Amino acid sequence: MKTRALLVIDLQNDYFPGGKWELSGIEAAAGNAAKLIEAARAAGDPIFHVRHEFPVAEAPFFVVGSEGAKHHESVRPLAGETVLLKHQVNAFRDTDLRSRLDSKGIEEVVICGAMSHMCIDAVTRAAADYGYWVTLVHDACATRDVEFDGVTVPAAQVHAAFMSALSFAYADTVSTEAYLSALKEQVA
Numbered sequence: 596m597k598t599r600a601l602l603v604i605d606l607q608n609d610y611f612p613g614g615k616w617e618l619s620g621i622e623a624a625a626g627n628a629a630k631l632i633e634a635a636r637a638a639g640d641p642i643f644h645v646r647h648e649f650p651v652a653e654a655p656f657f658v659v660g661s662e663g664a665k666h667h668e669s670v671r672p673l674a675g676e677t678v679l680l681k682h683q684v685n686a687f688r689d690t691d692l693r694s695r696l697d698s699k700g701i702e703e704v705v706i707c708g709a710m711s712h713m714c715i716d717a718v719t720r721a722a723a724d725y726g727y728w729v730t731l732v733h734d735a736c737a738t739r740d741v742e743f744d745g746v747t748v749p750a751a752q753v754h755a756a757f758m759s760a761l762s763f764a765y766a767d768t769v770s771t772e773a774y775l776s777a778l779k780e781q782v783a
Contacts, residue, residue, distance in 0.1 A: 597702040597728055601635040601642045603628055604686060604708030604718055606670045609663035610737070615656035618709055618737040619750035625669045627735035627771040628707040632670060634778055641699055644672040645679045645686045647714065685717035693725060703728040705774070706766070707735035711754045716761065723765040731766035732774050733758045 606625050609615045618624075635642050646666060648659045657664045672678050681690050696704065704727045706719055715736050722729045738754045740747055762768040769777075 598700045599638075599640050599703040599705060600696060600699065600701045601631055601640055601705045602645060602686065602708070602718065602722075603632065603642065603670055604645045604706065604714050605647045605657075605710070606667050606708050607646060607657060607663065608665050608667055609656040609661075610709050611667055614663050616739070618739045620754075621709065621737040622669075624707070624709065624735050624737035625667055627732065628670050630771055630775065631705065631707055631732060631735055634775055635705075636673075638778065640705075641677065641701070642672070643677045643679055643692065643695070644670075645681055645692075645708070645714075645718075647681050650682050684713050685721050686714065687718065687721045687725070696727070701727065703730060705730045705732065707732045709737050711736045711738035711757045712741065713738075716757050719761050719766050729766040730774065731758070731761055731768045732771055733768050734770050 606628055610618045610621050632642060644666060646664065647657050648664050649657050650659060666672060677695065679686065679690055679692055683689055686692050704722050706715060706729060708715060719729055719731055736754070739750050741753050758768055
């Protein structure tokens with residue numbers, strides 16, 4: 596069995612209803628992420644709670660020191676769990692995430708969080724490029740509608756396109772239910 600860590604990416608208040616950058620399906624995704632966190636705690640797997648802040652005054656969301664930049668209450672870290680602050684899309688860039696994972700002998704990362712088409716995409720590709728086995732829990736991730744060249748792409752299609760691409764070459768992409776079921780079989 597591979598040594599495993601859970602990466603909880605950017606599940607922060609600004610992505611939730613009433614926040615500055617609300618995502619489609621964020622509450623359901625966070626509910627599934629909470630199940631993954633609970634399972635990781637029960638298994639004794641390290642959890643890395645990654646939090647994004649934009650270090651500029653004109654940031655559209657995740658403003659330094661704001662309520663919106665705080666972890667959402669549904670997935671808040673416990674004392675002793677690792678919290679990693681990032682200022683880039685990719686959680687590995689300009690952080691010590693890789694050295695922290697390596698110091699714990701981690702071989703597999705399980706990824707959940709937001710946004711599917713940005714930070715989840717970046718961290719998944721980077722983790723695979725660094726040689727980690729990557730499990731991406733698709734229904735514990737969320738995104739929003741995006742616009743390109745006058746065309747609005749609905750969040751569900753954005754999410755599906757990115758999960759499809761990541762499934763092709765970067766990650767074993769599974770549902771929360773399938774992941775938790777497989778985890779129970781490992782313990783049994």
